Amino acid sequence: MIKGRQTIEIGEICCSIGFEDGFFQNEFDAILSDYRRQGFCSERRPEMTITVKKTRPTPPGASSRNIFYHSLEYDSLYATLLFDIREFRGEIGFSIKDFDRYTPVRGIELIETFISTAYIFYFLLNERGTFIHSCGISDEGNGYIFAGAGGNGKSTIAKLSHPRTILCDEMVLLRTNRYGEKIVYGTPFSGESESINSGVPCNGIYFIEKSKVNEISPLSRMNGVAELMKEGITGGFISIESIQKIYPYSRFLTLLCELLKGVPCYQMKFKKDNSFWEVILGQRKQACEKK
Amino acid sequence: MDNENKPVRRSDLVWREIDGEVVIISPDNKAMQVLNNVGSRIWTLLDGEHDVAAIAAILSKEYEGQAEDIKKDAIEYLSNLKQLNLLEG
Numbered sequence: 405m406i407k408g409r410q411t412i413e414i415g416e417i418c419c420s421i422g423f424e425d426g427f428f429q430n431e432f433d434a435i436l437s438d439y440r441r442q443g444f445c446s447e448r449r450p451e452m453t454i455t456v457k458k459t460r461p462t463p464p465g466a467s468s469r470n471i472f473y474h475s476l477e478y479d480s481l482y483a484t485l486l487f488d489i490r491e492f493r494g495e496i497g498f499s500i501k502d503f504d505r506y507t508p509v510r511g512i513e514l515i516e517t518f519i520s521t522a523y524i525f526y527f528l529l530n531e532r533g534t535f536i537h538s539c540g541i542s543d544e545g546n547g548y549i550f551a552g553a554g555g556n557g558k559s560t561i562a563k564l565s566h567p568r569t570i571l572c573d574e575m576v577l578l579r580t581n582r583y584g585e586k587i588v589y590g591t592p593f594s595g596e597s598e599s600i601n602s603g604v605p606c607n608g609i610y611f612i613e614k615s616k617v618n619e620i621s622p623l624s625r626m627n628g629v630a631e632l633m634k635e636g637i638t639g640g641f642i643s644i645e646s647i648q649k650i651y652p653y654s655r656f657l658t659l660l661c662e663l664l665k666g667v668p669c670y671q672m673k674f675k676k677d678n679s680f681w682e683v684i685l686g687q688r689k690q691a692c693e694k695k
Numbered sequence: 696m697d698n699e700n701k702p703v704r705r706s707d708l709v710w711r712e713i714d715g716e717v718v719i720i721s722p723d724n725k726a727m728q729v730l731n732n733v734g735s736r737i738w739t740l741l742d743g744e745h746d747v748a749a750i751a752a753i754l755s756k757e758y759e760g761q762a763e764d765i766k767k768d769a770i771e772y773l774s775n776l777k778q779l780n781l782l783e784g
Contacts, residue, residue, distance in 0.1 A: 626716035630729045633720065653720050654709045661713055 410436055413446035413601060414523055415533065415577040415589040420450035421519070424457045428498075431508040432456075432515060443601035444592045452492040452522055456515055460484035460497035472525065472650060480505040483514045487522060489529055489650060494522055520575075520593055528651050531659055533579025537635050538609075540571035540588045547588035547604035548684065549576055550672070551635065552612040557674065561612065562597045564678045572599040578606060578663060586667050607688065608668045615673035618680045620687060628669030629660045702773055703743040703783040712739065719781060728779065733758060737772055741782065747773065 408429045409422040423429035439445050461484055464471040470490040476483055480502040487494035496518045500506050520535070527533040538551035539558040543565075550561045562573035571590030581587050581603075589603040610620070611631050623631070633656070668691075674680040704710075710719040717735035719728045730738055736757065740750050750773075751766035758765065776782050 624714060624716055626711075626713050626718050626729055629711075629713075630718050630727050633718075633727055648722070652709075653722055657709055657711050657718070657720065661711055 411446045411448065411450050412436075412439055412444050412519070412592070413448065414444060414591050415527065415579055415587075415603065416581075417452070417523065417526060418446050418448045418450040419452040419454060419519060419522060421515075422453070422455045424455060427458045428456050428508065428511055428515065431512050435512060435516060439592050442590075442592060442599050444599075452526055453494070454519060454522055455495045457495050457497040460499055461486040461495055472647070477501060478514055479510045480507065481510050481514065483511075485518050485521065487525060489525055492522070492526055494518070516593070520591075523577075523591075525647075525650075527577065527579055528656070528659065531655075531662075533577055533663060534632075534656075534659065535575050535577055535591070536609075536632065537574070538576050539573045540576035540590060541565045542569040542571055542602065542604045543681075543685070545604050546688075547571070547606045549578065549588055549606060549609040550612050551609060551631070553635065557612050557614045559596045560614070560676065561674070561680075562595075564676070565681065566678075568681075569600060569602065570597045571602060571604070573597040578609075578667075580663065586663065606667050608670060608684075609664070610670045610672040610684070613671075613673050614676065616675060617673060618675050618683045619671075619673040620680075620683050621671050623669040623671055625661070625664050625669065628664050628667075629657065631669070632660050632664075633657065701743050701746045702741050702777075704738065704741045705781055705783055708781065710738070721780070726779075728781070734772060737769060738776075741776075 408426060409420050411418050411420045436445065460482065464473055470488055472487040472489055474485050480500060482499045482501050483496060485494060485496045496515060498511055524535055536549060536551055538549045539562045541548045550558055552558055559573050562570045571588060572594050574595035575591050575593045577589040577591055579587060586606045587603040588606040590599040590601055592599055609628060708719050708721055710717055712735060715732050715735055717730045717738045736754065737750060740753060747770060751769045754769060755762045755765050
């Protein structure tokens with residue numbers, strides 16, 4: 405029996421999460437209260453469903469092309485996820501590997517990772533967008549993405565950008581909306597700062613590097629695509645390599661080329677203070693005046 | 696790389712051209728190359744229909760420079776692409 409279905413929303417797409425016989429439901433409630441506070445819970449009808457189960461799903465048949473199946477060991481747990489990429493329905497099941505070391509927090513981490521995996525599949529397979537390992541900031545309704553690997557300064561940028569709105573300091577969604585606009589959304593998969601469920605038009609993507617000076621230089625769309633391809637898709641269970649049969653490189657490349665159309669890309673070296681914003685906004689003002 | 700040779704892109708590579716730039720991804724090792732403007736133009740000619748002389752002749756029409764220098768640079772560039780394992784054979 406599935407209990408306690410809750411619906412979350414990321415990038416205007418909803419996912420319902422249910423718990424078989426309440427398994428993990430209490431533990432996950434703490435995460436949901438964070439999601440609720442940041443605006444990521446919804447009453448809307450979901451486009452996806454996920455069920456958390458007490459047993460691990462069996463492998464699908466060889467002919468099941470629409471099923472993504474992945475098993476892993478994580479700390480004291482075995483977990484298996486199964487996701488129907490046509491129906492956008494999935495389940496995650498657990499078994500305890502080491503009762504002495506077992507702690508529910510690991511299961512919660514896996515559930516949250518699975519949610520991000522489901523969303524990644526949804527946006528990729530509907531050719532609408534991708535998650536980007538980055539910090540997203542909204543400045544008076546204009547969105548800026550600061551992308552970079554761990555340690556490059558995403559969390560630092562978030563903290564230095566006060567009082568601007570932090571969409572998320574770890575992972576944002578960039579997608580095309582129904583009007584063809586490129587919108588950057590916060591996600592609940594944050595690092596050190598709170599996120600917010602909000603989407604704003606994307607004014608630029610900045611590939612960041614800490615420095616002693618502020619320097620921003622434009623990148624071609626193709627170089628922006630190459631930078632995003634290098635980072636791949638973040639989301640825990642999956643990488644672009646692991647889902648080649650479902651979503652090949654060629655398709656991801658096409659998606660990124662379209663997504664970055666009209667979104668300027670830059671290489672950005674920044675000092676550890678908020679002066680980089682003067683450079684960004686100064687360049688934006690110049691660009692607007694030229695038009 | 697001689698004049699009779701008609702170099703061909705590897706068929707298993709994933710690549711796209713946008714705004715005169717080409718990005719190439721090798722599925723086996725995820726290696727990525729972004730080619731500059733001239734390199735991208737050469738890449739589009741590696742369809743097995745153009746030998747080195749033909750490639751150099753097209754580039755001479757489209758870019759400034761002495762024909763012999765352009766040919767020499769084209770041969771060197773093709774050699775680099777071969778070393779990067781981006782060509783058939």
